Amino acid sequence: MTQDTTAAATPPEQQPTPFHDLDAYVALPRVSGLALSRDGSRLVTTVQTLDPERTAYRTALWEVDPTGEAPARRLTRSAKGESSACFAANGDLLFISARPDPDAGSDDKDPKAALWLLPASGGEARVVATAPGGLGGVLAARDADVVSVSAPVLPSAEDLEQDRELRTARTDAKVSAILHTGYPVRHWDHDLGPDEDRRFVASLAGLVDEPARPLPPADGSDGDASDDGETPASHLDLRQVTGAGRQLFEHAATLSPDGGTLVTTWVVADPGAAQRETLVAVDTATGERRTLVDDPDAEVTGPAVSPDGRWVAYVTMTITTPEQAPVVRLGLVALSGEGEPEVLADDWDRWPTSVAWLPDGSGLVVTADEDGRGPVFLLTFGAGGPGAGESVTVERLTADDATFTDVRVAPDGSALYALRTSYAAPSEPVRIDLGAFLASGAPGEREPVTAVVLRGPVPSPELPxxxxxxxxxxxxxxxxxxxxxxxxxxxxxxxxxxxxxxxxxxxxxxxxxxxxxxxxxxxxxxxxxxxxxxxxxxxxxxxxxxxxxxxxxxxxxxxxxxxxxxxxxxxxxxxxxxxxxxxxxxxxxxxxxxxxxxxxxxxxxxxxxxxxxxxxxxxxxxxxxxxxxxxxxxxxxxxxxxxxxxxxxxxxxxxxxxxxxxxxxxxxxxxxxxxxxxxxxxxxxxxxxxxxxxxxxxxxxxxxxxxxxxxxxxxxxxxxxxxxxxxxxxxxxx
Missing domain, CATH: 3.40.50.1820 (Alpha/Beta hydrolase fold, catalytic domain)
Known part of the structure; x- marks a missing residue:
């Protein structure tokens, strides 16, 4: 017997929840990601919903009131969806989307993921940067108008224009072959290559609040370009700061507060067709690169630059052997590259999963798994501050029976914002009263606090x-x-x-x-x-x-x-x-x-x-x-x-x-x-x-x-x- 049914085998009076009906379940909206503006007044998250055909999900950006007073409001809407929200220093909202650019003309039948900007002053979002293979990984400096994006580029291309020409030739010839010179060749569910990620930076200072003009055509003609031949002010001038190679495979990156340095994981080859992630700093003006952490016995991820731009905190995991499980710890290194990296809280028997700085640089906000939860912890430096070599104190900051992700620190240090989740509820935006926790006693003597749920865009479903x-x-x-x-x-x-x-x-x-x-x-x-x-x-x-x-x-x-x-x-x-x-x-x-x-x-x-x-x-x-x-x-x-x-x-x-x-x-x-x-x-x-x-x-x-x-x-x-x-x-x- 076959029938298209999702009815439960329980009495009708016990069927009030969406979990009794698979159609209702797959249609439940899903929240992910969190971005906080530089002044702490705006909080943006992403909501995923089912499309009209019920065969895919689309995403949209929603704004959540950090005070918890106003209801959430929708910011974007398109069939392609929007993601990777990031606030620029001036409050403009940047995001990635493959939705059609209304200023690109009718020839743009297959738009790639582009960088869009939604002005803080209001108005419509517009495209501010594109690349032939699409853009992603958007970062914005906290105190400067510098932005960085990643773009996949074919190995022999010197720049994005040449990448466009090579892609066109490859498409016209209907060639899909990939010649590999290293390992790996696949990742999760997709083939690697022939293109590889590179990093680009640009200044937002020259952008004008006017409808975007088309970029110069790929054939090299003047087209509608400005008389001086420069990129129109409505589009960013993307400057490449990393070259060819697979060093940015699955990379984690951040910008220093002044935008002068890009800190990123950097893949290096190891014996036996293996690879390992190191940590490097790239000058965003010159592209000059220096190595910060290169430990042959460990890998690095999740870098975070201190508010004063002097230090980088990160997560490090030792390379395993068949006899020894990995050891995961917090690391600290000078952004200048001087001195040796330092392991923080080596005696703390938990594995950190993310790290962020307090605004005054006196400590780190850390997440880690613990006893079927994922609390937020506070690591406090000694009186000498980071890099002084003094012992640190680690305290559990949150009391919730839950896991916290996407932790963002308010610029005045009064609060944390995060997504809270558990098996009792899906992700929802919350506020954690950091000020009250800090004021409750000396380090090591304070009691954890409970997060306050904000007025998010999606209510938690009733459980059966x-x-x-x-x-x-x-x-x-x-x-x-x-x-x-x-x-x-x-x-x-x-x-x-x-x-x-x-x-x-x-x-x-x-x-x-x-x-x-x-x-x-x-x-x-x-x-x-x-x-x-x-x-x-x-x-x-x-x-x-x-x-x-x-x-x-x-x-x-x-x-x-x-x-x-x-x-x-x-x-x-x-x-x-x-x-x-x-x-x-x-x-x-x-x-x-x-x-x-x-x-x-x-x-x-x-x-x-x-x-x-x-x-x-x-x-x-x-x-x-x-x-x-x-x-x-x-x-x-x-x-x-x-x-x-x-x-x-x-x-x-x-x-x-x-x-x-x-x-x-x-x-x-x-x-x-x-x-x-x-x-x-x-x-x-x-x-x-x-x-x-x-x-x-x-x-x-x-x-x-x-x-x-x-x-x-x-x-x-x-x-x-x-x-x-x-x-x-x-x-x-x-």
Whole structure:
């Protein structure tokens, strides 16, 4: 039986939420990103909504009142959407969009992502910079009119004009071939090359508030250019400050407050077709580059320049070995390049995820995973300030059971603005009273504060259940905890079936709302969903990560079973009806679980690692895997070795555009389930296993129509094997 339905298997009176209807769920607006103006008076975020065809999402910029008094108001609207909001020093709002430029004429049939400017004084947004391959990565200096953007440029092009000519020739000849001279050649879901990012800078000072005039034509004629041949004042004069090469691959960059220096991560080659991120400073006037941090044993990301322009704080992660997990710490280096980099708070047993400066330079605002949350912390320097070599103090600043991202510091130091999220609510803009925290006592003696929710553009959806926590102690004496999402009405009289959902990573934590891996859709169907953080999870200290390093099938597996036992002991849980699922590393663990226990009625494995000897050389960044496990470790921890033990029905899900876990893993898993497992296909080819294949999706399955199919098939598979119901599949599968 097939029908196109998303109705829940619960009574109608329990269906008030959008999680009971997949069409309503995929249409929920989603908030991301945050930008704060230099004077602290304006706050802008991005809202993603479903397009009219319901096959893609589009984005728009919204302004949020930092005081929390006025309602949010929409700033932009277009079919192509807008993103990467950034305030210039004078208050103008910069953003990236591929929407058509009304001043470009009818020949611009395929506009690329361009830099747009929405004046602080009001009026319409207009294009201020373009590039043949599009623009991105917009940065603006805090105290100067300097702006920087990135643009992909073909290797042999000297400038953007030559890049345009080469692209036209390549398109006209219908050539798509790429000649590689290095590694990697793919990343997540796309091929790398032939173009590579370069950085450009420009001054906003010469822009005029008038309709944009067209740039000079590519054929070299005068066209409508001004008499002196210079770029019209309505467009920025982009000056290239980095050259050809893949040094800016996936780079993280920032501008110094005076706009004189671009600080960016810089990729260098390492032996064994590996690469490593260093940190460099680029003079925005001359393009001269100097190295700030180049540690052969570590990588660098997330730079932030101090308000006085003297220091750069950053996050550093050691290069792993098969025996040693990474160590993540804060670093500090002089922007001048003088002296040696310094590790900050080396005894703080947490991994920082982002860093920002206090306005007076006396401390750093840091985020880090902790115990299934992601609080904001305050690092305070000693009396000598940064670089004095004195000990620092780290305090938890926020009290919320939540994770904070996109933290922005008010220019007067009175507040922080951030997006707050948890498994109780998706991202929403909040204000954190930094002034009250600082005034409450001396460093190390202050109590965390609770964030105040601002009047954001999107209300949080009502949930079909409640969120609680479960924890246990393993046989080796280690505490393991999890979030548990319980459906409304679950009780000892009406216990809920249990779904163990294993996170990916593996260096990760179930501490933030996910639109892709959302437990509330399962809760709406009556399942209790267990979201555990086993060994290798972040937020529990270095030793907790090290417990599972190089031995995925050991502590991570036993931790998962231990926390599942603890959940099943609860009266609200029906221990006779359980299932397990996971994606990526979570899919690996689902495969490992399938080969080592029959306790679950069904297992769903998405984008999963199956044969580790095959996975290692074919993943998009094979050198990472070489640092993770020796061949012997990979053999010992490979799920495919235990296929004969699998006696649980499995749903395999894989996208063909997944380059992180290539499709070969899913294909081999599917073949070996049918030919070698303890539940092989019958002689007529029938099987209890299923394979959901997406020819044009990647590691996550992102398009709304396919996300809907994903949940429909998963829910049908679980209903059949866990609930004993007849599966209801969507008609869109034919």
């Amino acid at each position: 259940g409640t969120l609680t926590e479960v924890e246990t102690t393993t046989e080796d004496g280690v505490r393991v905890r999890a979030w548990l999402a319980l459906p409304d009405g679950a009780s000892a009289d009406r216990p809920a079936p249990l779904l163990l959902w294993i996170h990916g990573g593996p260096l990760n934590s179930w501490n933030a709302w996910s639109w892709r891996w959302n437990p509330w859709l399962m809760v709406a169907r009556g399942y209790a969903v267990l979201l555990p953080d086993p060994a290798l999870s972040t937020g529990y200290g270095q030793d907790f990560v090290q417990r599972g390093w190089g031995a995925w099938g050991q502590a991570p597996y036993t931790d998962l079973l231990a926390i599942t036992d603890a959940a099943e002991d609860l009266p609200e849980i029906d221990a006779t009806r359980t299932a397990a699922m996971g994606g990526s590393f979570g899919g690996y663990m689902a495969n490992w679980v399938a080969g080592h226990t029959d306790r679950f009625r069904a297992i769903v494995t998405h984008a999963s690692l199956w044969a580790l000897d095959q996975f290692g050389p074919t993943t998009d960044h094979a050198y990472y895997w070489a640092r993770e496990m020796t061949p012997e470790m990979a053999e010992a921890n490979s799920p495919h070795r235990f296929v004969e033990n699998i006696r649980t029905p499995m749903l395999v899900v894989h996208g063909d555009k997944d380059y992180r876990v290539p499709i070969g893993e899913g294909l081999r898993l599917w073949n070996e389930l049918l030919t070698k497992s303890g539940l092989p296909a019958d002689d007529d080819g029938s099987t209890v296993h299923r394979f959901l294949y997406f020819p044009d999706e990647n590691h996550w399955v992102l398009s709304p129509q396919h996300a809907k199919v994903w949940y429909q098939v998963v829910l049908a598979f679980l209903a059949e094997h866990v609930l004993g119901e007849k599966p209801e599949l969507p008609t869109t599968l034919g």
